[in-house]
Amino acid sequence: QSALTQPPSASGSPGQSVTISCTGTSSDVGNYDYVSWYQQHPGKAPKLMIYDVSKRPSGVPDRFSGSKSGNTASLTVSGLQAEDESDYYCSSYAGSNKLVFGGGTKLTVL
Amino acid sequence: EVQLVESGGGLVQPGGSLRLSCAASGFTFSSYWMNWVRQAPGKGPVWVSRIYTDGSITSYADSVKGRFTISRDNAKKTLFLQMDSLRVEDTAVYYCARGFAGNDYWGQGTLVTVSS
Numbered sequence: 001q002s003a004l005t006q007p008p009s010a011s012g013s014p015g016q017s018v019t020i021s022c023t024g025t026s027s028d029v030g031n032y033d034y035v036s037w038y039q040q041h042p043g044k045a046p047k048l049m050i051y052d053v054s055k056r057p058s059g060v061p062d063r064f065s066g067s068k069s070g071n072t073a074s075l076t077v078s079g080l081q082a083e084d085e086s087d088y089y090c091s092s093y094a095g096s097n098k099l100v101f102g103g104g105t106k107l108t109v110l
Numbered sequence: 111e112v113q114l115v116e117s118g119g120g121l122v123q124p125g126g127s128l129r130l131s132c133a134a135s136g137f138t139f140s141s142y143w144m145n146w147v148r149q150a151p152g153k154g155p156v157w158v159s160r161i162y163t164d165g166s167i168t169s170y171a172d173s174v175k176g177r178f179t180i181s182r183d184n185a186k187k188t189l190f191l192q193m194d195s196l197r198v199e200d201t202a203v204y205y206c207a208r209g210f211a212g213n214d215y216w217g218q219g220t221l222v223t224v225s226s
Contacts, residue, residue, distance in 0.1 A: 003154070034211035038155075045205055045219060046155060051212025089154050093211050097169035099145070099157040 004029065004090055004102035011108040012080045020105045022073040022090030028100055030071035034093035037066055037075045039086045040104075046089060050075060077107070085109040112136040112215045114206050119220030126196050126224070132189040132206030132217055140164070140184040143210045146191045148202035149219075158204070159191065174200075196224045 005023040012018035022029065022037075029035055035053045038046035048057050050066035053073065063078045073092070077084055090102040118130040130146070146158040159170045159180040168180050179192040189206050201224045207213035 003156075032211075036212040038213075040155075045216035046207075046213075047216075048212055048214045051214070055212075057212075057214055087154075091155075091157070091211075091213075097160060097162075097167060098171070099160070099211070101147075101155045101157060104154040 002100070004092060004100055006088075006090060006102040006105045008103070009106045009108065011110055012077075013110045014080050014082065016080050017076060017078045018080060018107065019074050019076045020088055020090075020107065022075070022092075022102050024071050024073075024092055024100070026071060028092040028094040029068065029073050031095065032093045033068070035066065035068055035073040036091045037064075037073075038089045038091070040089065041086050049088075080109050082109050112208070114208065114215055114217035116204060116206055116217040116220040119204060119222045121223045121225065122196055123226050124196060124198055124224055127192070127194045128196065128222060130191040130193065130204055130206075130220060130222070132191075134187045134189065134206075134208075137208075137215075139182075139187040142208050144182060144189045145207045145209070145213060146178075146180060146189075147205045147207050147213070147216075148200075148222075149205070150199075150202040153202075155205070156202075161189070193222070196222075198224050200224050 037050040040046045054066040094100045145160040203219040208215040
């Protein structure tokens, strides 16, 4: 159950787009369309932003989108806003009723 | 309104035990997989355990298998995590989270500190 691999940091200016990657293996990301993305502000619980690779829960702005290719999933934030500055984590179903999370990416809005 | 409220955290010595609870409200608790996820200070979340709707299926991360036991009481809408043989590395905020893959609701977390 190795953690999914995310870049430690990402950044962009207001209005720009930024993409965060999440690399797993053929046993998790590559084998199931159950990739989720979470936003977490300091001291708060994670908030679900994307599920099932590309679906958005109600209330999540459509500036957030998800995709997957092979063993790598991606979260794209378009039209960056100051409030998007946060930590982002991916997770994937890993078979046998297990989940695995990524190490996290700190998104900075310049 | 969906709510998940964890309790039971605290300071415990290595080798000790704690039982965490997660009280659910605002949804049909018995219809959902439930999870425990922990987050050490300054680190990312780590999945710990999950349980099927009726409790018949449970799963654990390798790091806690044999030491932690997940259970649920659907009549009381409560999720539990019995933690035995605790280690320093189990120190973390423990969250309960709803769902099979995308975990759409999380509690506020309860802090477990394992230290002598």
